[in-house]
Amino acid sequence: MKDQLQSIYELLEGGGGKPPEIKIPGRLIVTVVLALVLVSVGWSCFYTVEPEEVGVVLRFGEYNRETPPGLHLKMPTPIERALKVPVQRQLKMEFGFRTVSAGVRSQYERKSMLGQSLMLTGDLNVAVVEWIAQFRVRDSYKYLFKVRNPRATLGVLNEAVMRQVIGDRTVNEVLTVGRQAIAAEVEVRLQALCDQYDLGIKIEQVVLQDVNPPDPVKPSFNEVNQAQQEKERLINEALTAYNKVIPRARGEALQLVQEAEGYATDRVNRAEGDAAAFKAVLAAWKKAPKVTRKRIYLETMEQVYSKLGSKQIIDDDLAGVLPLLQLGKGGAR
Amino acid sequence: MNVSQRILIGVLMLSIVAVSGSPCYIIDETESAVVTQFGKPVGVAVTDPGLKFKVPFVQKVNRFEKRFLEWDGEPNQIPTRDKRFIWVDTTARWRISDPLLFFQRLRDERGAQSRLDDILDGATRNTIAKHNLLQLVRSSNRTAETSTETGGNQDKLTKIEAGRDELAAEVLAAGVAGSADLGIEILDFRFKRINYVEEVRKEVYTRMISERNRIAEQYRSEGHGEAARIAGEQERELKIISSEAYRTATEIKGKADAAAADIYADAYNRDPEVYAFLKTMELYRTSFDENTEAILQTDGEFLRFFDDPG
Numbered sequence: 001m002k003d004q005l006q007s008i009y010e011l012l013e014g015g016g017g018k019p020p021e022i023k024i025p026g027r028l029i030v031t032v033v034l035a036l037v038l039v040s041v042g043w044s045c046f047y048t049v050e051p052e053e054v055g056v057v058l059r060f061g062e063y064n065r066e067t068p069p070g071l072h073l074k075m076p077t078p079i080e081r082a083l084k085v086p087v088q089r090q091l092k093m094e095f096g097f098r099t100v101s102a103g104v105r106s107q108y109e110r111k112s113m114l115g116q117s118l119m120l121t122g123d124l125n126v127a128v129v130e131w132i133a134q135f136r137v138r139d140s141y142k143y144l145f146k147v148r149n150p151r152a153t154l155g156v157l158n159e160a161v162m163r164q165v166i167g168d169r170t171v172n173e174v175l176t177v178g179r180q181a182i183a184a185e186v187e188v189r190l191q192a193l194c195d196q197y198d199l200g201i202k203i204e205q206v207v208l209q210d211v212n213p214p215d216p217v218k219p220s221f222n223e224v225n226q227a228q229q230e231k232e233r234l235i236n237e238a239l240t241a242y243n244k245v246i247p248r249a250r251g252e253a254l255q256l257v258q259e260a261e262g263y264a265t266d267r268v269n270r271a272e273g274d275a276a277a278f279k280a281v282l283a284a285w286k287k288a289p290k291v292t293r294k295r296i297y298l299e300t301m302e303q304v305y306s307k308l309g310s311k312q313i314i315d316d317d318l319a320g321v322l323p324l325l326q327l328g329k330g331g332a333r
Numbered sequence: 334m335n336v337s338q339r340i341l342i343g344v345l346m347l348s349i350v351a352v353s354g355s356p357c358y359i360i361d362e363t364e365s366a367v368v369t370q371f372g373k374p375v376g377v378a379v380t381d382p383g384l385k386f387k388v389p390f391v392q393k394v395n396r397f398e399k400r401f402l403e404w405d406g407e408p409n410q411i412p413t414r415d416k417r418f419i420w421v422d423t424t425a426r427w428r429i430s431d432p433l434l435f436f437q438r439l440r441d442e443r444g445a446q447s448r449l450d451d452i453l454d455g456a457t458r459n460t461i462a463k464h465n466l467l468q469l470v471r472s473s474n475r476t477a478e479t480s481t482e483t484g485g486n487q488d489k490l491t492k493i494e495a496g497r498d499e500l501a502a503e504v505l506a507a508g509v510a511g512s513a514d515l516g517i518e519i520l521d522f523r524f525k526r527i528n529y530v531e532e533v534r535k536e537v538y539t540r541m542i543s544e545r546n547r548i549a550e551q552y553r554s555e556g557h558g559e560a561a562r563i564a565g566e567q568e569r570e571l572k573i574i575s576s577e578a579y580r581t582a583t584e585i586k587g588k589a590d591a592a593a594a595d596i597y598a599d600a601y602n603r604d605p606e607v608y609a610f611l612k613t614m615e616l617y618r619t620s621f622d623e624n625t626e627a628i629l630q631t632d633g634e635f636l637r638f639f640d641d642p643g
Contacts, residue, residue, distance in 0.1 A: 009619055026336045028334075029340070035344055036500050040561075047474060057381070058361055058362060058385035059366070060359050060380035060383045060495060061359040061360050061361030061362065061382040061383060061384070062362065062381075062383045063362055063382070069581035070550070079411065081361075085464055086507045089359060103574070115526075118528060119526070119527075119528070120470050120527055120528065120529070121470075122470060122471050122477070122490050123489070123490060123491075123535070124466065124467065124470065124537070125541050125544075126529065126534070126537060126538070126541065144362070144363075144550060145362040145363050145399075146398065146400060146401060147400055147401040147426075148398060148400040148402055148403065149400065149403060153401075153426070154377070155374075156350070156403070156405075156424050156523075156525055157523075157526050159425065160523040160524065160525050163523075163524070163525070163526065164472055164497055164498075164526065164575065165526075166473045167470040167471055167497060168471055168473055168475060168490075168492060169474060169477065169490075170477045170489070171541075172477075173477055173478050177478050182476075196521070197401060197426060198474050199519070211560070212481065213541070216542075217538050217541045217542055217545070220541070220545035220546055220549070221543040221545055222502075223545065223546065223549045224545050224548050224549045226549070227548070227549035227550070227551075227552035227553050227556075228557055230552070230553055231552045231553060231555055231556030231559075232556070234556035234557060234558070234559070234560040235556060235560055237560065238560035238561075238563035238564055238567075239563060241563075241564070242563055242564075242566065242567045242570075245571060246567060246570050246571065246574070247533060247573050249574045251573055252575075252578075253574045253575060253577065253578030254577045254578070256579070256581075256582045257578055257580065257581050257585070260581070260583070260585040260586050261585055262505070263585075263586055263589060264588065264592075265588060265589075266591030266594075267586075267589045267593045268592050268593055268596070269391045270593070270599055271593035271594075271596040272596055274597065274598075274600070275533045275597060275599065275600035275601075278600045278601060278608065278611070279600055279603070281607075281611065282604055282607060285604075285607055293361060293610065296610075296611070296614055297496070297614065300614040300617050300618055301617075303618050304617050304621050305627075307597050307622055307623060307625075308503070308619055308621055308622075308623065308625050308626075308627050309622070309623035309624050309625055309626060310625075310626040310627070311626075311627050311629060312626075312627070312628045312629065313629050313636065
């Protein structure tokens with residue numbers, strides 16, 4: 001080594017000729033250059049793999065080994081090259097919107113992403129669909145070496161799959177009942193495509209965010225909701241009125257019947273009472289008919305005469321007087 | 334030669350070596366290569382990664398991607414069979430399957446992208462023109478889920494014969510056929526985005542609005558109808574209840590009156606004469622009061638002892 005260095009020095013310093021205009025110590029240049037080379041080579045022998053990553057080492061361009069997190073040694077750069085892949089970190093892609101600032105109250109940008117979010121439904125209507133896809137790198141070899149721009153490809157696949165699934169559904173399903181099923185189907189199809197394309201990605205979750213009718217149409221959609229509410233309201237009002245009137249009517253009807261029953265009992269009882277009384281009197285009468293008759297007659301007359309206001313007693317021989325009487329005056333008592 | 338001149342020469346030599354004078358080259362996992370000698374390919378394509386050797390200066394390494402590559406169609410207005418113009422944005426995945434053939438036919442990726450544009454855009458137009466818009470949007474004949482019990486006014490999905498997948502497969506087949514001798518392999522073709530053209534979109538919005546209005550009106554009229562039915566029901570119930578109550582009550586009263594009449598008749602018929610007498614006595618008691626003036630003759634039962642104690 002030293003001999004070689006020596007020979008290099010001699011080569012550079014040897015020979016006469018013109019005296020150099022600029023005094024550059026060759027020794028210094030060589031030393032500096034060699035030092036730089038050594039340092040850079042040495043530097044490239046070390047690499048760090050972060051906790052959420054995995055290191056992939058290529059030797060002469062060929063896949064050699066995978067290394068876990070930590071500080072590692074490898075051969076200097078032209079010979080071995082280290083690439084790092086984030087396999088533990090959960091990655092996210094947004095479609096139809098962009099998070100402008102994340103935090104406790106994140107802010108989103110929507111208008112410019114309408115190209116991504118506007119799509120056709122199965123009944124040839126239009127809806128605005130926003131979603132996110134969460135994924136992880138599952139196979140670092142595939143992720144690095146099978147597809148160029150795997151993330152861009154994933155984005156393209158997301159759009160194609162989401163539109164396919166939405167395109168098979170009515171706008172009503174998309175906006176209301178079908179959200180869960182749509183997200184699930186997109187997840188399944190997307191994973192199948194990722195496997196088919198050798199992306200080495202595992203789809204963790206697809207979540208639908210805001211799904212809305214396009215802005216110009218929104219008021220009409222809201223009106224449908226309102227109309228539904230109104231229908232419910234009308235029916236409820238009618239039922240309330242019904243429930244107010246009918247039970248009361250039933251109660252009143254019952255009352256009427258019960259009053260009639262009361263009347264009936266009263267009538268029959270009275271009749272039976274009167275009948276019993278008569279029968280008793282009759283039984284007594286039959287024992288002494290003449291005397292009982294006279295007695296009752298006289299008792300009655302006693303009561304009647306004592307009540308009478310004016311009484312005129314005329315001897316039966318004076319029967320002809322009747323026309324001469326002054327009627328209307330209080331007579332002798 | 335002085336030092337600076339020597340350095341200059343050294344640098345010059347290094348650069349010449351670096352350009353094509355190096356006897357070895359590295360192919361990595363994402364590459365394949367074709368070695369050319371004065372512009373003509375030598376040997377077969379190199380596809381395995383690793384350290385390779387060549388003749389310096391004379392031979393040059395042309396590198397190609399081994400990975401799956403993306404192709405993105407130019408978004409365009411395309412008419413369907415039912416005369417609708419729609420914006421179609423397509424995408425495909427392809428790769429260089431035969432680097433040597435690729436090098437000979439297409440030379441580089443830019444050439445390939447341009448050829449793919451021709452092949453696939455053309456195939457897309459043809460396929461879409463042969464099918465209806467509905468077939469481009471839909472993939473299957475599933476039945477739509479409805480959200481409320483009024484299934485009548487919910488949107489339905491019309492049946493289709495061929496769907497999105499079939500159309501994409503058709504374009505792919507055409508693309509594969511068109512690129513058979515180019516050293517590339519088209520792996521997949523998909524419709525990325527399908528959208529209405531701006532003017533059509535406005536019409537569609539108008540249609541959607543009127544459709545929604547129709548549904549809203551239907552809900553409202555259903556509500557009114559049901560409410561009227563309930564009101565009518567209420568009236569009917571009311572009439573039934575009150576008339577039945579009246580009937581029952583009057584029946585009861587009638588029966589009671591009849592029973593009472595029977596009881597009276599039964600009792601009084603035993604001796605109608607006595608009944609007449611007793612009843613008349615009672616009437617006497619209640620009919621006369623202090624406003625009555627009476628003229629009495631002494632030959633009556635009450636006053637017969639008046640004249641003559643007999």
